[in-house]
Amino acid sequence: MKNQRIVFNKRPVGEPSDECFRLEEVDVPELSEGQLLIKVGWLSLDPYMRGRMNDVKSYVEPLQIGDVMTGESTGVVVKSSSPHFNPGDYVAVHKGWQSYIVCDDNDPRLMKLDLTNGTLSAHLGVVGMPGRTAYFGLNEVGKPQAGETLVVAAASGAVGSAVGQIAKISGLRAVGIAGGELKCAYVRDELGFDDCIDYKAVGFDERLRQACPEGIDVYFENVGGAVTKAVAPMLNVGARVPICGYISNYNDEDITKAETPFHILKSLDNVPEHRFFVVYEWQDRYEEATKQLGEWVKQGVLKYKECVGEGLSQAPSLFRGMLKGKNFGKQLVKIADL
Secondary structure (H helix, E strand, O other): EEEEEEEEEOOOOOOOOOOEEEEEEEHHHHHHHOEEEEEEEEEEEOOOOHHHHOOOOOOOOOOOOEOOOOEEEEEEEEEEEOOOOOOOOOEEEEOEHHHEEEOOOOOEEEEEHHHHHHHHHHOOOOOOOHHHHHHHHHHHOOOOOOOOEEEEEEOHHHHHHHHHHHHHHHEEEEEEEEEOHHHHHHHHHHHOEEEEEEEEOOOOHHHHHHHHOOEEEEEEEEEOOOEEEEEEEHEEEEEEEEEOOOOOOOOOHHHHOOOOHHHHOOOOOOOOEEEEEEEHHHHHHHHHHHHHHHHHHOOOOOOOOOOEEOOOOHHHHHHHHOOOOOOOEEEEOOOOOO
């Protein structure tokens, strides 16, 4: 049996080119005791992957040349040498861009899935890592209170769309920021945000002020750059800023010299409470989040959109497009029918 995988081939300078990736075909190894073989159905593409391609100190070790590109997948167990997993079990696992995965049964990033909480693809989005990121980042770092105003950037994306909807469930005014009127209309009309502002439109700063007449109490940061500069002066005293990422800087040739949200926020007279977070901080509470997110989906109060590409070979171009905001909804790659 052959496994197709995409490995990290060259460190990018700016936008990752095709030369940064290499498609390989290798034999699937025999299983050792306690291992399982997973056939991948879906692969998630996420902005954090771009940071892993840089050889800089971060919250996690950078990718090394020759490593399988990092990423989470969902699939089905087709063979098992573990007493804890059986063929036919559905799982999520963080083992990179591959069509087949051999995994130890005690890998901390291997999860058995309950499809009553959502589909295999949804477990990479609204009830998976992006949904959990929204759930914990907003509730644990943003500390929302009913009646407050929340602003979230990249509001039509996998994390941002969930953040705004969870804020509405919690009784907040939710204002999104997105690129283009099509995305903004979706955020307002389909997801139920109170407003959504097009950062590409003329008069963005003024429109944001009009949408937040009482200022901003929680700003969920996904973008950085000009968007953060527009938001920062409107932050109320006591505001909280969960920093999930800042995608506008990810393709900078030298991100260590970039003007990040940390620089922008610390320049304010009243510096808001802010910190970078990663969802793994709450790994022991994943089941809680997945069940709650799944319940909200079933109740129709948490909606989502998927942007699907076909085939592992398309992952690099889809990844580049996502970094430019070309995706509309959670970016996924369908690897195989299961």
